[in-house]
Amino acid sequence: MTLLQRLGTFDRRRVRIVTVALAAILVMTIAEVITGTSDLTSRSTASAAFRLAIPILLAGLGGLYSERSGVVNIGLEGMMIAGTWFAAWGAWMYGPWQGALLGIVGGGLFGLLHALATVTFNVDHIVSGVAINILGLGAMRFLSSIVYTPETGGSVIQSPPVQGIANIDLPFLAGGTIFGWDTPDLFGWLENQGWFFISDIAGIIRGFAGGINWLTLIGLAIVPLTAWLLWRTSWGLRLRSCGEDPWAAESLGVPVLRMKYYAVIISGMLAGFGGAFLVLVQAGIYREGMTGGRGFIGLGALIFGNWMPTGVLGGALVFGFGDSLRYRGPEVVRSFILAVAIGLIAFGIFALTRSKIRTAVIQTVIGAAFLLFYLQVEEVSNQLLAAVPYLITLLVLAAASQRLRMPAADGARYAKGEAR
Amino acid sequence: MKSGKLLTSVVAPLIAIIIAFGLAALALLLVDINPITAYKEMFVFGTSTESLIITVNNALPLFVSALAVGIGFKMGLFNIGIEGTYLIAALFAAYIGAQFSITPVLHVTAILLVAVAVGAFWAWIPAMLKVKRGVHEVIATIMLNYIAFALSAYLFLNVFKAESSSLTIATDLIPETGWIPSLNPVLGWFGIEARAGANLYGFLIIAIFLGIGYHYLVNKSRYGYDLRSSGVNAAAAHASGVDPKRMIVRTMLISGGLAGLVGIAPLLGFYHQYPQDFPRNFGFNGIAVALLGRNHPVGMAFGALLFGFMQRSSLILDLKDVPKEIVTIIQGIVVLAVVIVYEVISRYVQRRVVAAAARATEAEHATVEVAA
Numbered sequence: 193m194t195l196l197q198r199l200g201t202f203d204r205r206r207v208r209i210v211t212v213a214l215a216a217i218l219v220m221t222i223a224e225v226i227t228g229t230s231d232l233t234s235r236s237t238a239s240a241a242f243r244l245a246i247p248i249l250l251a252g253l254g255g256l257y258s259e260r261s262g263v264v265n266i267g268l269e270g271m272m273i274a275g276t277w278f279a280a281w282g283a284w285m286y287g288p289w290q291g292a293l294l295g296i297v298g299g300g301l302f303g304l305l306h307a308l309a310t311v312t313f314n315v316d317h318i319v320s321g322v323a324i325n326i327l328g329l330g331a332m333r334f335l336s337s338i339v340y341t342p343e344t345g346g347s348v349i350q351s352p353p354v355q356g357i358a359n360i361d362l363p364f365l366a367g368g369t370i371f372g373w374d375t376p377d378l379f380g381w382l383e384n385q386g387w388f389f390i391s392d393i394a395g396i397i398r399g400f401a402g403g404i405n406w407l408t409l410i411g412l413a414i415v416p417l418t419a420w421l422l423w424r425t426s427w428g429l430r431l432r433s434c435g436e437d438p439w440a441a442e443s444l445g446v447p448v449l450r451m452k453y454y455a456v457i458i459s460g461m462l463a464g465f466g467g468a469f470l471v472l473v474q475a476g477i478y479r480e481g482m483t484g485g486r487g488f489i490g491l492g493a494l495i496f497g498n499w500m501p502t503g504v505l506g507g508a509l510v511f512g513f514g515d516s517l518r519y520r521g522p523e524v525v526r527s528f529i530l531a532v533a534i535g536l537i538a539f540g541i542f543a544l545t546r547s548k549i550r551t552a553v554i555q556t557v558i559g560a561a562f563l564l565f566y567l568q569v570e571e572v573s574n575q576l577l578a579a580v581p582y583l584i585t586l587l588v589l590a591a592a593s594q595r596l597r598m599p600a601a602d603g604a605r606y607a608k609g610e611a612r
Numbered sequence: 613m614k615s616g617k618l619l620t621s622v623v624a625p626l627i628a629i630i631i632a633f634g635l636a637a638l639a640l641l642l643v644d645i646n647p648i649t650a651y652k653e654m655f656v657f658g659t660s661t662e663s664l665i666i667t668v669n670n671a672l673p674l675f676v677s678a679l680a681v682g683i684g685f686k687m688g689l690f691n692i693g694i695e696g697t698y699l700i701a702a703l704f705a706a707y708i709g710a711q712f713s714i715t716p717v718l719h720v721t722a723i724l725l726v727a728v729a730v731g732a733f734w735a736w737i738p739a740m741l742k743v744k745r746g747v748h749e750v751i752a753t754i755m756l757n758y759i760a761f762a763l764s765a766y767l768f769l770n771v772f773k774a775e776s777s778s779l780t781i782a783t784d785l786i787p788e789t790g791w792i793p794s795l796n797p798v799l800g801w802f803g804i805e806a807r808a809g810a811n812l813y814g815f816l817i818i819a820i821f822l823g824i825g826y827h828y829l830v831n832k833s834r835y836g837y838d839l840r841s842s843g844v845n846a847a848a849a850h851a852s853g854v855d856p857k858r859m860i861v862r863t864m865l866i867s868g869g870l871a872g873l874v875g876i877a878p879l880l881g882f883y884h885q886y887p888q889d890f891p892r893n894f895g896f897n898g899i900a901v902a903l904l905g906r907n908h909p910v911g912m913a914f915g916a917l918l919f920g921f922m923q924r925s926s927l928i929l930d931l932k933d934v935p936k937e938i939v940t941i942i943q944g945i946v947v948l949a950v951v952i953v954y955e956v957i958s959r960y961v962q963r964r965v966v967a968a969a970a971r972a973t974e975a976e977h978a979t980v981e982v983a984a
Contacts, residue, residue: 266750305948314959315951318690318750322899323951327944330937337935338643348937488754495751575769579762582755589752590745 221392223531237520238396245512246411250466251490252504253418254459259499260422261455262435264603266321267306269487270328271460275299275467277332280478283354292468299464300457302328307456311449317603351478359403405473419501431455435599438606449608463487492585498596514584518577525572533562620957621906628950636942650934658925662810669813670920672877675913676819677898679826680870682907686830687843689863693738693753694871695895696760701731702875703764706783706886707772713787723790731872732865739864743857782887792880813881823909900947
């Protein structure tokens with residue numbers, strides 16, 4: 193099947209995903225109209241959500257390689273921390289692009305360590321991952337204490353400010369320039385028309401396409417690249433076979449240990465890239481704890497995305513949106529809570545029409561609770577806002593975890609030449 | 613076989629500690645610091661009476677935290693959520709404990725019960741998410757950590773904070789009946805006099821009982837048998853009638869209850885109120901201690917003491933122009949090294965056992981043939 197044919201086939205799952213996404217935007221637009229805020233689907237929210245989604249996406253894709261080869265990678269967070277540190281150091285010493293490269297290398301080194309522990313020494317994957325997280329934090333703090341001395345303007349917990357990587361506007365879609373020629377700004381124009389729903393969607397797309405960062409583009413490009421590499425090449429088939437049944441793969445001559453090494457190192461490199469993104473695009477500085485569990489949220493995106501590249505992208509966007517809400521202030525969170533309430537109740541009624549009474553009742557009750565919260569609470573406090581992305585991750589996983597299928601031999605201890 | 617087991621469980625952590633200190637020494641050499649003098653400074657400073665008392669004090673929360681992690685590890689259940697659990701539990705315990713005053717022992721017991729109940733409740737959430745919705749406990753407990761940080765910050769600043777205009781932002785002071793007295797008088801009987809400021813926490817007694825209780829629960833009870841068999845072979849345990857879901861919920865509740873007690877030693881032994889900068893990281897370091905101690909109560913006690921010692925003795929390094937962060941490196945490496953070394957040694961022991969068995973059967977064959 194050619195790519196065009198594949199794009200042309202509307203399988204039901206894809207249609208459903210698009211429908212759900214559109215319905216979610218519709219509900220949020222309605223919530224905006226009720227609350228009188230326009231920030232929930234605005235360009236700035238979309239653009240922030242998008243920017244925040246990329247590190248989660250990269251961590252999730254990292255997890256994808258590793259877990260598709262059968263190695264559970266809880267150490268993504270530690271690898272990401274290494275990425276942030278090395279990216280900041282590289283950018284400070286040499287320049288932003290070198291920083292990105294060093295961030296990838298730094299994450300890859302910790303990936304190598306995880307591979308050494310889990311693949312060669314057969315340590316329990318979660319134990320090794322936990323150890324990597326502890327070691328990553330400690331090692332970076334030690335390096336900071338040596339490198340970022342007070343004379344440099346840094347300290348044990350942060351680097352001096354570093355130069356980031358610049359943004360560009362995409363031509364035609366968002367009025368970017370090609371060789372000095374200003375192209376028309378299609379979605380910007382649509383957004384400014386003020387048409388209900390259509391302008392909201394245009395605003396979201398305009399948010400994606402305007403002021404986009406090089407690293408964002410590269411990060412996005414890794415999604416189709418990964419899909420092609422893992423599902424369209426024999427290398428990918430071998431890698432995935434190690435995650436499904438390493439013993440069978442071994443009997444067919446696949447170098448299982450080597451494939452796992454590749455996968456886990458790539459995993460660390462992607463997580464490191466995610467860390468580099470945080471430093472070079474979002475913060476312009478390394479701060480201890482700046483990853484804030486995004487490596488773990490990336491794992492959440494991986495699970496939510498059913499261990500598929502496009503699924504990880506979807507998960508990352510959902511969690512990136514959750515992450516962006518806390519920066520948009522309490523007003524937006526309040527209208528988001530209303531949107532959740534409307535969505536849940538609508539879904540409950542939908543379930544009722546399909547006579548799934550139990551689901552309907554649960555959905556409606558939870559929706560009513562959200563509605564009550566919206567009506568009672570005038571302002572969501574700043575401290576509670578910090579919990580929003582994690583809460584959303586947890587709720588989404590609780591809602592989605594059941595129909596998922598992870599690689600069959602994910603997390604299995606495998607030693608060459610031994611029986612299963 | 614018995615000697616092999618002892619070999620792995622004692623030798624592996626020792627080798628790991630040597631590796632960790634060795635690699636850290638290399639790191640120090642790279643930045644032109646003499647590791648021998650640095651370690652000597654740590655040792656000299658760390659072995660004064662005051663330092664040893666503080667080492668034990670530091671070790672207590674880590675030990676309880678390791679027990680909470682260890683019981684889950686025994687059945688392959690990973691409760692990474694100790695960190696958030698103990699903060700929430702300590703906050704509630706401090707707040708509720710300050711609301712009333714009864715006879716000393718009862719007051720402390722009541723505070724402990726509050727901490728256990730809150731901890732168990734917080735761990736019940738991921739247990740339910742796993743059993744009912746299939747959410748992996750690692751992800752759920754990590755997310756709940758962040759939620760606990762946010763929730764405890766919110767509750768502290770908006771609900772539980774004391775109205776008083778004192779300089780420290782904290783909850784109300786717990787009445788003296790709710791304090792756990794220091795063990796320094798007991799030390800005095802043995803002729804050990806500590807300078808003021810170093811008070812051995814009375815929580816030590818409770819921690820010892822918790823360790824003994826852990827041993828009996830895991831190794832001598834019906835529940836412990838089910839726990840260990842679920843860890844070794846979940847399918848076999850299920851087939852023999854162990855309900856995996858019930859085991860998950862029960863183990864998480866116990867783990868959470870223990871986690872609730874992590875912050876009690878400093879809370880009732882030193883602060884007597886919950887300050888804004890209540891000590892952090894006992895949860896994460898507790899995971900390291902559990903790995904180091906191989907989930908064995910004695911091993912974890914040693915691991916906790918080692919970490920407590922490093923935490924205390926590293927304080928001298930800053931005065932000697934050595935980055936004290938070297939200790940976090942040692943802790944990180946020790947955790948990774950111990951799991952790897954353990955794996956390597958147990959494989960070596962296993963191979964020796966197999967080889968010995970093979971030799972024995974061969975010898976038997978030989979004698980049979982001779983007899984024939």
